[in-house]
Amino acid sequence: MVVTNALGVAFTATLLAASDAGVTFAFPEDGTTNALAWPQLAPASRAAVCDALDFAPVPPPLAATFAYAQGDLRRVAALVADE
Secondary structure (H helix, E strand, O other): OEEEEOOOOEEEOEEEEEOOOEEEEEOOOOOOEEEEEHHHEOHHHHHHHHHHHOOOOOOHHHHHHHHHHHHHHHHHHHHHHHO
16 A cells, blocks of 8 residues: 655555554565554545545544443443343
């Protein structure tokens, strides 16, 4: 995958994973990995990564609310599983 960073420099790397913190790439030359935070990627590359992994990052201002809701959903799933 060809990715462009926020400075406009393009590089080729294999997309390994994405999380709310950022994206992890492996470079084909030597197999080293590198993690980049979402703001370090150009907007078009952010969209391409999200499309490739079917991922939607949680915006930082919503992270606490999202984590709280996830906890509630886990408790509900546990209650339903006990029935």
